[in-house]
Amino acid sequence: MSRCIVVIPTYNECENLPLLIPRVLAQDSEIGVLVVDDASPDGTGDVADALAHDEARVTVLHREGNRGLGSAYRDGFQHALEQGAELVVQMDADFSHPPDLLPELIAGAKQTGCCMGSRYLKGITVVNWPIERILLSYFGNVYVRWITGMKLSDTTGGFRCMHRDVLSRIHYQRIRADGYAFQIELNFRLIHFGVDVLEIPFFFVDRTQGTSKMTPRIGLEALWRVWVLRARGLLGRL
Ligand SMILES: Nc1nc2c(ncn2[C@@H]2O[C@H](COP(=O)(O)OP(=O)(O)OP(=O)(O)O)[C@@H](O)[C@H]2O)c(=O)[nH]1
């Protein structure tokens, strides 16, 4: 059993996954990986199964007829907790979240309960994104901070390690959002429920393989959901 399970949601990541998983496992012997694949048309699920066949520290959760980052994480967290993980990490499959940061994230979470990588703690540490994408993300962050009052430098970030008690404390199963809004709501809950979040800077690098799943619908969901979060936070209905 792995003490720390890195949950990696995948949708069409067949080029990235075989390169990423060995890099993740090499960081620490206490790390295991849980891939949550939503029947990717490019066969990522089969690639993940082959990796799991060769390496006992890798498991795969296949989901059918269901899609979305938020629900993939909800199912993935539940699975990781059932497997007995003490620490749970969230990580993208596209190398935007560097595997070398994992030891620092894990050490931070052991100390405070939650440690997250931030793109905006030391200036703007985003590499290779077109300027319009950087501006959208940066001002999106300012907007979310402004509406929700969250004291975090990267309110839309999703590269983090959490202790299992933290996941229970924030009632992650109640998060309704998908897309980016899932990460925003998770961050909001961490702050709302008084979790001590340690932020550390990292260089977020744009994907070189595969394609983005970002859509206008995902962006719009984030825009309106922050108002719902603010209202529910004020009413104590989280
Ligand atoms: N299981 C599952 N994973 C998803 C889904 N949508 C996105 N992902 C995964 O979530 C992670 C983040 O998605 P990305 O496509 O990188 O989205 P992004 O980071 O907002 O966009 P770019 O990095 O610009 O491409 C990746 O590992 C995706 O494969 C989904 O519906 N289901």
Ligand SMILES: [Mg+2]
């Ligand atoms: Mg990405």
